[in-house]
Amino acid sequence: MDTGQPLLEVDGVTLRYKTPEHLVTATYRVSFRVWPGDRFVLLGPSGCGKSTLLKAVGGYMAPTEGEIRLKGRPVTEPGPDRMMVFQEFDQLLPWKTVRQNVVFALEASGRLKGREALDRANLYIDKVNLTKFADSYPHTLSGGMKQRVAIARGMAMEPDILLMDEPFAALDALTRRRMQDELLMLWEGTRFTVLFVTHSIPEAIKVGSRILLLSPHPGEVKAELNSAESPKAALQLESRIQHMLFSEEIEEAENV
């Protein structure tokens, strides 16, 4: 995969935003590269700016320093070439059925029209096993099903990169594990590129092929690791990451 250009380049990006009282630095000079077909995970404790970083890649906020480039072009505004999947269940339009939600995304963004949009929507709804619920309204679906619709919608747009902001965090543990498996199976089928934000170490190891470890307040790159394949290696990696995140806390505590 190391031939040609990286798909996404995040180059020394510092992100700041204002709350009514403070100017908060969310990330400080973060750099990483995502190659086509990567399952790239941003991992870190809360407050490490991983979600803010994802929003910046999505084009919702501009870096105060550094640059984000997709296929060599700087990211300036949100667009359908970077589809977001959010954590919140209300990301589906409640006044549209499952099918209409996917079709609307395709038509509103100008990707496809009419018959083609409908066919594409049906194809991806089928991929996430929701064909039976294609004509249901979102409020009648369970949390896991809603997230599956959001994933189908994101994939149907066939974006350059799929941005997932803790998409399974609000699900119960059993559903979360099933969704992780399903996501991996979908990836196996199409090998899309995904940038995935999570605060769960096991989830990062399971879902990711490459893991960017961020430290909190402000977010800085601590490590960029390859994920593990075998269960044993996964356990080792998990304790290694835990150690990297946790050793600092002990030092801090000892310094007090």
Add this chain to the structure above:
Amino acid sequence: MSSAQALTGAPLTGVAPRLTPVESGRPEIVRETGHAHGATVVEKPLSLAERLYNQAWLRKIVILVLLAGIWEAYGRYLDNDLLFPTFSATVEAFFRGIADGTLPARAWSSLKVLLMGYAAGIALATVLTGLAIASRIGTDLLETLTSMFNPLPAIALLPLALIWFGLGNGSLIFVLVHSVTWAIALNTHSGFLSVSRTLKMVGRNYGLSGPRLIGKILIPAAFPAILTGLKVGWAFAWRTLIAAELVFGVSSGAGGLGWFIFENKNMLDIPNVFAGLLTVILIGLVVENLIFQTIERRTVQRWGMQA
């Protein structure tokens, strides 16, 4: 203890704390379920009486019939058509009014004025809300105006309206616009404000912005609040109109329902006054419970967006 540990997940250190094993000789229990079938009732239809009692409309009709009965009895006991006509006399006057066309004509002339005022109020509210969304100063303008005028009863503006627009529809429409605008603008604006950030981000993700974002994402997302505004506005307008007509409803010889009530009172035709009131109630019921409820069922309820 050990199960609680398992639920909270792996501890941060990565080293599992050693737990003292719980000593117990208790056997595990595994059971076959399914004994309930045949042995007990899993599901059976309710009795006819119970099902009837569960129908809200039926219970309400029973209440209405009871009230009509009490009315009729009291009217007959009083035996004074000038003070309190019986239910049957009222219904008779009502059907007479329908048959000779006076009530429908009066109702129509009321509704015509009402629709004009309502439409003008919606237009003004749209402009105000548009300004409020577009700029901060627009928001301030809307908030100031609504907090000033919303508590002011529309009827209180009647004397002024009479001086400015004279007797007739102009004054009525002015008062109606006042009663409609603020309720709708206030609700619509708060509806737009409460659209979730996620939905707005989803819309921008599709590449929508400006008018397309407003039309395709914001308005549908704020629709429950907008509909509430329209409902409240309608209720205000209907009450205001009848009250205003009672004061100066006559214009070009044909007044509305309020004027019909006032006229018949002057002629001491009290059953007709009651028939007029009944018409006011009926129209209010039809619009509020039939038209708006149908819209609600087809949209907000179907989408699971009821606030």
